[in-house]
Amino acid sequence: MQVIVARTAGFCKGVRKALEVTLEAIQKRKDGESICTYGPLIHNKQVLAMLEEKGIREENHIENCANKHVVIRAHGIPPQERQELHRLGATLLNATCTRVARVHGVIKRHARRGYHTVITGDADHAEVIGLMGYTDGRGVVISKPEQVEALPADWDKVLLVAQTTQNEEIFNEIQDRFLKRYPNGIVKNTICGSTHERQAEVRELCSQVDAMVIVGGHHSGNTVRLAEIARESGVPTFHIETEAELDRLEMARYSRVGVSAGASTPNWIIRDVVRFLESIQPQNFDFKHKIKTILNLLVYGNFFVALGAALLPSIAHSLTGLSGSLAESSGMAACYAFAIHSLNIYLDRNAIQLNDPGRAAFYHRWRYAFTGLSIAATMVSLWLALNIGILTFLAMTVFVLLGVLYAVPLILPARWQNLSALKIKDIPTSKTFSVPIAWACVTVLLPHLPDLFRSFSVLIYAFWVVFLLVLARTALLDLLAVQGDRLVGKETLVVLVGEEKTKRFIMAVLGLLCLSLLVGSATGVAHSFALLMVFLVGVYVWYLGASYRNPLKEDPTHEALIESGVMGIGMLSLLWNAVVGI
Known part of the structure; x- marks a missing residue:
């Protein structure tokens, strides 16, 4: 089987920063010092399990973070929760993605000027929950273009932003309807450049392969969207966390498979998936595969x-x-x-x-x-x-x-x-x-x-x-x-x-x-x-x-x-x- 791996697959800068902050905290940890993350650091169970082995616990109740060193997850948190953590005596280690932090700043500046904020994203996603905290109570979340029509028509100051991992095509449709409803509205396309590149590459790959495999957490928003984009392109798509979820007989039906991955997916998991797919060989002799096997042994x-x-x-x-x-x-x-x-x-x-x-x-x-x-x-x-x-x-x-x-x-x-x-x-x-x-x-x-x-x-x-x-x-x-x-x-x-x-x-x-x-x-x-x-x-x-x-x-x-x-x-x-x- 021929496998084409997306160049953009793997950790994005935000995830890499979150891990670097956490690992640096581990290295500098003193005896008796407790470190935790407030919510999951990133959306990847395998990485979180490895961090837990190093003593980094995930706390989902804010009161359990009292007097601890707390790593703020890559998705960010609302300012009210940040204030509460300070009140509880927590020492904060900021691992918020810089792209997400910029969206915080955009919303905050406009909220101070009395703007209503419309966020394109998933209402229950950690990043969106954090963004809503900066709207001064004047925020609303939508995920579909038709929801724009349900927004109040009498808003005179309106800002449109996006969850950084949103589907860009959906955001563009929402933007068109938003500007028709609010001609004086302000639009800030806050979709991360890395997200844009991943999505564009998946669309391109889909035109070259018989099937797509998207690797990443089932609860990872950006990974789910990659899988959605691949399915919309009309090719059979498999969203998996590890290669164990793939069926060898089913994948053997395809001769050319594309592989991409979410921003929280480590290289070693992607590599295992690629190896599994490449091991599905046709009955005829594959010279290239034999050469690669010999190279691996050397x-x-x-x-x-x-x-x-x-x-x-x-x-x-x-x-x-x-x-x-x-x-x-x-x-x-x-x-x-x-x-x-x-x-x-x-x-x-x-x-x-x-x-x-x-x-x-x-x-x-x-x-x-x-x-x-x-x-x-x-x-x-x-x-x-x-x-x-x-x-x-x-x-x-x-x-x-x-x-x-x-x-x-x-x-x-x-x-x-x-x-x-x-x-x-x-x-x-x-x-x-x-x-x-x-x-x-x-x-x-x-x-x-x-x-x-x-x-x-x-x-x-x-x-x-x-x-x-x-x-x-x-x-x-x-x-x-x-x-x-x-x-x-x-x-x-x-x-x-x-x-x-x-x-x-x-x-x-x-x-x-x-x-x-x-x-x-x-x-x-x-x-x-x-x-x-x-x-x-x-x-x-x-x-x-x-x-x-x-x-x-x-x-x-x-x-x-x-x-x-x-x-x-x-x-x-x-x-x-x-x-x-x-």
């Missing part, structure tokens, strides 16, 4: 990680002509990267479960095989290090221990127990920077420890270039996994500073890498391979540019493309070594 099995690390010594050699055994250095690096990466993926399985449930299931199924292979790889890396020299062996032992302890809780003295970072991985940005530091050390410094002082300047240069290259690769991978990392509190750079700043950081790293290569070539520290590398670094620049147009989502294909940057440069370095004969 990514999940950490073979690309091991190959990328194995090629880094060759890159350093092509750049600077460092002497030494490439076979031993590459083997040591590959075994170390495979072992430590596999171990920490298992220890961080909660984040993987959120970002890629299929991958989590793969590791669980093959956990004993991965454990055995990781132990064997660690032993081989230490043996190869010993062959290089005793200093390299001792240093490799330290790096193995640090890698093993990365995600393991540390036993701290009693007076330090209040510290928030009880694991190395809990140190802010630890993953983003520790991986490139470790890889640069293992692939460049450790193999040449016996000649450290004799080739110090060249080693430091090669270390710097490899560090920058792996840093860009690691930060790009962090962008893919940001959604699950936020939910489990994983301390990557993108979680700390946000996606846009991380993208700018990666561009700066790639620029610094190109500058370092050019300077190295100009000063003679690096060989002419550095100029070829400048061109190859453009692959990462292009990929990052693509991420601005289409949000990155964790997927084996994306991950393989990111890893191919290091692997491609490494393969060319091998060819360079063979041809040039450094």
